Amino acid sequence: MESSSGNVLWFTGLSGSGKTTTAQHIYKQLADAGRPVELLDGDEIRSAICKGLGFSREDRLENIRRIAYVANLLSKHGILVLVSAITPYREMRKYLRSYITGYVEIYVHCSLEVCEARDVKGLYAKARRQEITMFTGISDAYEEPDQADIVIDTEQNSVHANVNRIMQWINQNAQEVDVESVQSCVAASQEMERVVEINSKIGQLEGDIR
């Protein structure tokens, strides 16, 4: 039942650069317009299918590989996928470009100074106090993208301006979708959510028994 492939818009950037904020706005606009769209957020995925993975180079690579697998699957069925994940290494992004059909890299540019001043989750302060190790930009590398398809600047431009720019790209370039196969895929993803929920309950029960 494979249909024409959709696009995967992959937001890469430092923690606090504005990946999630921007992607959420795009998601809302597309969903409100009735377009099949899914948002995979690094933070949320880490507490679901990437539970147990840390921030070593190896774990980050595995995290990105798993997100890429799901994104590619959804995209193959015509869903426009938005991914928000730091994706700090060139090696990862090279892999994504070759692995994902319809991969579009969006570099969410914001200086480390401004991200640190925003410190949305208080993680930069913890990283400076060395309570968190291997923190991107402080004690682990963020290798700047040199092949991004779209670069947005969240220091110079408003959320609104950046969202408009990406929406314009989507309206001009995004792949058309086959609604029937999307409906089947939505049903499959609901089923997958149920399986994840059941797995988590089994895990809790096993914990209670021990």
Ligand SMILES: Nc1ncnc2c1ncn2[C@@H]1O[C@H](COP(=O)(O)OS(=O)(=O)O)[C@@H](OP(=O)(O)O)[C@H]1O
């Ligand atoms: N050591 C370290 N380095 C970077 N980030 C850290 C770290 N520890 C926890 N966090 C929180 O985890 C979020 C990043 O997860 P990602 O899956 O996007 O990271 S990666 O792409 O695998 O590098 C990231 O979320 P965002 O702030 O939304 O980017 C942080 O909240």
Ligand SMILES: Nc1ncnc2c1ncn2[C@@H]1O[C@H](COP(=O)(O)OP(=O)(O)O)[C@@H](O)[C@H]1O
């Ligand atoms: N132009 C902008 N674009 C996106 N976020 C912005 C902008 N200006 C300020 N912010 C703020 O910066 C923070 C970005 O946080 P978040 O979207 O969670 O980043 P990330 O997902 O990259 O970690 C939010 O508090 C947001 O309100």
